[in-house]
Amino acid sequence: MLVTNELHAYYGKSHVLRGVSMEVRAGEIVSLVGRNGVGRSTLCKSVMGLVPPVGDVHFDGRRVTGQAPHRIAHLGIGYVPEDRAIFPGLSVAENLELGVKRRGNGGRWGYRDVFNRFPRLEERRDTPAEALSGGEQQMLTMARTLMGNPRCIMVDEPTEGLAPRVVAELADLLKEIAADGIAVLLVEQKLSIAKQISHRMYVMGDGRIVFDGTPSQLEDSPDVRKEWLEV
Amino acid sequence: MLETITFSLLNGLLYGMLLFMLSSGLTLIFGMMGVLNFAHASFYMLGAYFAYTMGLYTGFWVALFLAPIAVGLIGAAVERFGLRQVHQYGHVPELLFTFGLAYVVEELVRLFWGNTPMNYRVPEALDFPLFSLFGTNYPAFRVFVLVVAVSMFVGLYLLLKRTRAGLIIQASLSRPDMVSALGHNVPQVFMWVFAFGTGLAALGGVVGGIQLVTEPGMAFMMGPIVFVVVVVGGLGSIQGALIASILIGVLQTFALSVDWSLANLGMVFGYAVPPESFFATIWYMDSTRIAPMLPYLLLVLMLIFRPRGLMGKRES
Ligand SMILES: Nc1ncnc2c1ncn2[C@@H]1O[C@H](COP(=O)(O)OP(=O)(O)OP(=O)(O)O)[C@@H](O)[C@H]1O
Numbered sequence: 001m002l003v004t005n006e007l008h009a010y011y012g013k014s015h016v017l018r019g020v021s022m023e024v025r026a027g028e029i030v031s032l033v034g035r036n037g038v039g040r041s042t043l044c045k046s047v048m049g050l051v052p053p054v055g056d057v058h059f060d061g062r063r064v065t066g067q068a069p070h071r072i073a074h075l076g077i078g079y080v081p082e083d084r085a086i087f088p089g090l091s092v093a094e095n096l097e098l099g100v101k102r103r104g105n106g107g108r109w110g111y112r113d114v115f116n117r118f119p120r121l122e123e124r125r126d127t128p129a130e131a132l133s134g135g136e137q138q139m140l141t142m143a144r145t146l147m148g149n150p151r152c153i154m155v156d157e158p159t160e161g162l163a164p165r166v167v168a169e170l171a172d173l174l175k176e177i178a179a180d181g182i183a184v185l186l187v188e189q190k191l192s193i194a195k196q197i198s199h200r201m202y203v204m205g206d207g208r209i210v211f212d213g214t215p216s217q218l219e220d221s222p223d224v225r226k227e228w229l230e231v
Numbered sequence: 232m233l234e235t236i237t238f239s240l241l242n243g244l245l246y247g248m249l250l251f252m253l254s255s256g257l258t259l260i261f262g263m264m265g266v267l268n269f270a271h272a273s274f275y276m277l278g279a280y281f282a283y284t285m286g287l288y289t290g291f292w293v294a295l296f297l298a299p300i301a302v303g304l305i306g307a308a309v310e311r312f313g314l315r316q317v318h319q320y321g322h323v324p325e326l327l328f329t330f331g332l333a334y335v336v337e338e339l340v341r342l343f344w345g346n347t348p349m350n351y352r353v354p355e356a357l358d359f360p361l362f363s364l365f366g367t368n369y370p371a372f373r374v375f376v377l378v379v380a381v382s383m384f385v386g387l388y389l390l391l392k393r394t395r396a397g398l399i400i401q402a403s404l405s406r407p408d409m410v411s412a413l414g415h416n417v418p419q420v421f422m423w424v425f426a427f428g429t430g431l432a433a434l435g436g437v438v439g440g441i442q443l444v445t446e447p448g449m450a451f452m453m454g455p456i457v458f459v460v461v462v463v464g465g466l467g468s469i470q471g472a473l474i475a476s477i478l479i480g481v482l483q484t485f486a487l488s489v490d491w492s493l494a495n496l497g498m499v500f501g502y503a504v505p506p507e508s509f510f511a512t513i514w515y516m517d518s519t520r521i522a523p524m525l526p527y528l529l530l531v532l533m534l535i536f537r538p539r540g541l542m543g544k545r546e547s
Pocket residue numbers: 011014016034035036037038039040041042043082
């Protein structure tokens with residue numbers, strides 16, 4: 001569903017993505033792991049059009065490289081960034097409202113569905129988003145993106161700084177989303193979680209994909225882990 | 232005494248309302264979008280000139296609507312083809328761009344309309360005294376100014392708090408990247424916000440041009456003070472802009488109408504600075520001479536002691 005082919009990205013002169021080729025299929029959870037600063041977030045941003053991409057991004061067989069972020073969102077790619085970009089000053093309900101797209105209402109996720117799935121958000125619907133706990137904020141940004149009913153969702157380090165109980169909840173949510181047929185690209189720092197829920201894993205190193213396989217294959221490749229993951 | 236106070240209050244309120252009309256658009260543009268639009272008062276001037284000229288053909292009431300729309304469209308073009316290009320280089324080039332624009336607009340106005348003030352008058356339908364107070368007539372047009380300003384405030388408030396566009400604007404303040412990733416066309420929203428803000432300034436001009444004056448210097452006369460209103464009121468706060476406008480309007484009008492100096496205060500305590508002292512200038516200076524300085528003094532003090540302004544959510 002989402003395919004990148006020889007994707008490059010630059011910040012000024014620094015060449016961060018150096019030809020990333022990867023694929024996420026419908027209903028699949030694919031994890032992208034790698035050391036800090038290796039360019040995983042940049043990959044999400046350049047797919048989304050937030051960082052100018054050079055190369056190919058295909059979605060549903062269409063080339064979408066370099067389109068404006070709002071266009072890409074309308075095509076059906078959702079993005080949950082790593083720093084929990086809630087909108088401060090707006091209430092929980094208003095944050096959710098911004099996830100709704102002008103066109104294409106009536107998908108799997110409406111207000112009712114979100115509030116049923118996340119009762120805590122309903123209780124706090126009129127609370128300013130910045131007053132929520134870290135875990136609630138993460139759920140809010142997930143729910144907000146789901147309100148747009150994406151067919152592919154990129155989730156960047158959702159578990160960072162969360163308590164184990166919330167991490168487990170998040171893992172369940174991601175599995176549910178994939179079971180609905182949505183393509184999930186998970187950028188994750190915690191290898192244990194990534195291995196537990198992913199169908200496939202990519203290891204990124206030096207701005208490229210250096211490993212592609214199932215969690216158990218990664219388990220059996222100590223050299224990959226040693227060279228690209230362990231510090 | 233009561234008469235002076237009442238009239239100062241009324242006139243201060245009126246001037247405050249004019250200030251609000253001018254600055255409410257800048258609250259959107261500077262306070263929310265972060266664009267240091269030095270040319271904001273130029274759109275106010277264009278509003279006055281457009282309404283005057285259109286009014287010759289269509290009458291005041293049609294011009295009241297058409298002039299702000301026309302100026303708003305010019306605003307949209309300025310954003311789309313000017314500011315958006317300059318924006319990527321940061322705030323200073325943006326300021327310089329609008330600074331240049333303000334001069335260009337002024338010269339164009341001189342070119343098309345000449346250097347002398349326009350004979351832009353109160354429309355006949357509003358040219359009558361509404362009531363009289365202490366034997367002085369209070370013109371209906373001034374009440375009309377109040378009504379327009381209040382409607383502007385209510386409209387803006389509802390736009391921001393009750394509409395999706397308002398939510399998008401507020402969210403784009405903190406995370407434009409995320410707003411666009413959710414499927415909203417942020418640059419387009421910004422263009423319309425800019426257009427709307429300039430249109431509001433123009434509406435201020437349609438009315439203010441009559442109440443004050445319509446001449447090529449009017450933009451530079453009002454240019455700096457609108458920034459005072461926006462900063463004192465607090466960036467991005469419409470309520471703050473309203474309060475700051477009224478505060479500045481009333482403060483300035485009072486300083487002009489009551490003849491007062493520090494010496495009066497000294498007299499109460501039986502103290503006086505000798506006339507030959509260096510500080511005598513300040514001591515005996517009457518308030519009418521301080522009046523022009525007051526808004527800027529307020530700005531400076533505000534930035535030092537309360538940089539968020541009266542009701543702002545973030546610092547300037
Ligand atoms: N806006 C930017 N300008 C310049 N350099 C950047 C910018 N954003 C990221 N970088 C650099 O690009 C590289 C990749 O960053 P990226 O955020 O994609 O890494 P990451 O793999 O997500 O790591 P992490 O999230 O753990 O920091 C890093 O070296 C980072 O310093």
